[in-house]
Amino acid sequence: MWRNKGMGLASITSITAVLVILGLVFIMILSLNNLVVDTKDKFDEIQVFLYDSATDEQIEAIESKLEKQEGVSSVVFQSKDEALNKMKEDWGDEAYLLEGLENNPLPNTIIVKLKDIEYADSIANSIDGLDGIEEIQYNQDIVKKLILVANYVKTGGMFIVSVLILVSIFIISNTIKLTVTARKREINIMKYVGATNGYIRGPFIIEGILFGLIGAGLSIAIVYYGYEYFFNAVNDRLYVLFTIYLVPPAVLLKDILTIFISIGAGIGALGSLISLRKFLNV
Amino acid sequence: MIKFINVDKEYENGVKALSNINLSIEKGDFVFLVGPSGAGKSTLIKLILKEENPSSGRIYLNNKDITKVKNRKIPYIRRNVGVVFQDFRLLPNKTVYENVAFAMEIIGAHPKEIRRNVPMVLSMVNLSQKADCYPDQLSGGEHQRVAIARAIVNNPPILIADEPTGNLDPETAWGIMKLLRDINRRGTTILMATHAKDIVDAMQKRVIEIEKGMIVRDEEKGVYEHEV
Numbered sequence: 001m002w003r004n005k006g007m008g009l010a011s012i013t014s015i016t017a018v019l020v021i022l023g024l025v026f027i028m029i030l031s032l033n034n035l036v037v038d039t040k041d042k043f044d045e046i047q048v049f050l051y052d053s054a055t056d057e058q059i060e061a062i063e064s065k066l067e068k069q070e071g072v073s074s075v076v077f078q079s080k081d082e083a084l085n086k087m088k089e090d091w092g093d094e095a096y097l098l099e100g101l102e103n104n105p106l107p108n109t110i111i112v113k114l115k116d117i118e119y120a121d122s123i124a125n126s127i128d129g130l131d132g133i134e135e136i137q138y139n140q141d142i143v144k145k146l147i148l149v150a151n152y153v154k155t156g157g158m159f160i161v162s163v164l165i166l167v168s169i170f171i172i173s174n175t176i177k178l179t180v181t182a183r184k185r186e187i188n189i190m191k192y193v194g195a196t197n198g199y200i201r202g203p204f205i206i207e208g209i210l211f212g213l214i215g216a217g218l219s220i221a222i223v224y225y226g227y228e229y230f231f232n233a234v235n236d237r238l239y240v241l242f243t244i245y246l247v248p249p250a251v252l253l254k255d256i257l258t259i260f261i262s263i264g265a266g267i268g269a270l271g272s273l274i275s276l277r278k279f280l281n282v
Numbered sequence: 283m284i285k286f287i288n289v290d291k292e293y294e295n296g297v298k299a300l301s302n303i304n305l306s307i308e309k310g311d312f313v314f315l316v317g318p319s320g321a322g323k324s325t326l327i328k329l330i331l332k333e334e335n336p337s338s339g340r341i342y343l344n345n346k347d348i349t350k351v352k353n354r355k356i357p358y359i360r361r362n363v364g365v366v367f368q369d370f371r372l373l374p375n376k377t378v379y380e381n382v383a384f385a386m387e388i389i390g391a392h393p394k395e396i397r398r399n400v401p402m403v404l405s406m407v408n409l410s411q412k413a414d415c416y417p418d419q420l421s422g423g424e425h426q427r428v429a430i431a432r433a434i435v436n437n438p439p440i441l442i443a444d445e446p447t448g449n450l451d452p453e454t455a456w457g458i459m460k461l462l463r464d465i466n467r468r469g470t471t472i473l474m475a476t477h478a479k480d481i482v483d484a485m486q487k488r489v490i491e492i493e494k495g496m497i498v499r500d501e502e503k504g505v506y507e508h509e510v
Contacts, residue, residue, distance in 0.1 A: 186373055189372075189373060190388065191360075193384065193385045194360040195357060196357045
């Protein structure tokens with residue numbers, strides 16, 4: 001079995017490569033997913049900016065119209081003072097910059113929380129033209145684009161990984177072929193003596209699975225520790241830029257373990273089976 | 283025990299290997315299968331071992347129609363037929379004992395049974411003292427005796443020998459024939475394909491002659507060929 005060290009190495013390398021790429025794709029998809037969810041949270045509201053001159057009746061009219069719309073989760077009035085205080089909180093260390101403001105430039109706002117960003121359009125349209133409204137702001141575009149990008153990455157990633165898995169299976173089936181043809185005589189004799197196909201297949205499938213598990217082990221180590229390194233180096237800076245966090249490595253570990261081990265073993269076993277069937281009619 | 287009814291075998295390239303084969307071999311028979319090279323002897327044996335399937339006709343083994351049997355049942359058919367080849371076909375990385383035991387392991391025999399039967403069969407073929415040797419330490423005759431031991435360790439009702447003495451010198455060949463005769467006397471049906479004229483003439487057993495895919499002669503107490 002270990003006569004073909006070179007080819008065995010090739011198999012293990014190819015499985016490792018597939019799984020590492022799979023891991024990267026996986027992490028990318030998860031992170032993007034995270035981003036989408038985060039973004040959806042932040043963007044799941046419509047902000048209705050009101051003129052300072054808006055009257056109470058006008059504001060009430062707007063609020064009651066909004067409350068009647070489908071998809072509205074809550075309607076909350078936020079005064080300019082409240083808005084300024086919230087901004088100071090958000091800005092944290094840099095809040096001192098806001099101290100010097102003479103007039104509060106922020107408007108009074110009605111914040112409409114949405115059940116789903118799908119409703120944003122219809123709700124905005126419903127209050128269009130009412131008195132007292134300076135501007136209706138919602139960020140549908142960004143979220144839609146983000147979801148689109150995420151989907152492309154998902155599809156593209158899955159496609160690449162599928163191709164790589166097929167390539168891996170092919171490489172393994174060719175490696176096992178060497179072992180199989182080397183033991184062709186033996187297998188022939190086994191058949192004459194009356195061994196069932198299952199009995200003959202056993203050792204080869206185990207060999208394939210072994211390759212798969214070794215490849216999985218290697219790739220898990222590479223992906224996990226590689227990502228951890230990347231995470232520690234980059235995560236803090238990322239938050240300042242995008243107000244998001246990357247998915248922490250520890251969270252991913254369990255999933256990566258299950259996925260890699262099963263795909264690795266699967267590729268190995270499948271490669272063996274195909275090789276046996278193709279080269280031996282067993 | 284072995285019955286061929288109207289069996290034809292034609293290969294895809296048009297070669298007609300066997301035509302209209304009808305034969306019946308009873309339990310306990312000892313039958314020689316003779317004929318020139320390419321006449322169809324090997325094909326006939328392949329059909330019995332389910333290596334090939336007949337183009338038409340029926341084949342019965344132990345009263346079971348094996349023509350209709352599914353592929354995954356083939357190993358079980360083969361377990362009823364011991365086979366001995368011209369080139370011995372022992373597993374090179376196993377000892378004599380392990381080679382014979384292998385045939386029992388494959389059918390899932392109990393280790394106790396194996397420990398009991400293998401030595402018994404090895405003594406039958408006079409190789410007890412070589413049980414721990416590897417094939418490359420054996421002579422041709424010893425190879426064949428191991429092969430025979432392996433073929434009979436599971437007590438199959440039928441033993442097929444395809445030119446078993448082909449690679450052996452005359453004296454060793456006779457040793458093998460005596461062994462086969464003993465096995466036959468104990469009740470095993472034997473079908474042996476061979477070119478060994480002397481052996482066939484001397485043994486006075488049933489002879490089936492095949493020529494160009496057809497049976498041209500089938501006689502009890504036959505000889506290899508009739509002088510013209």
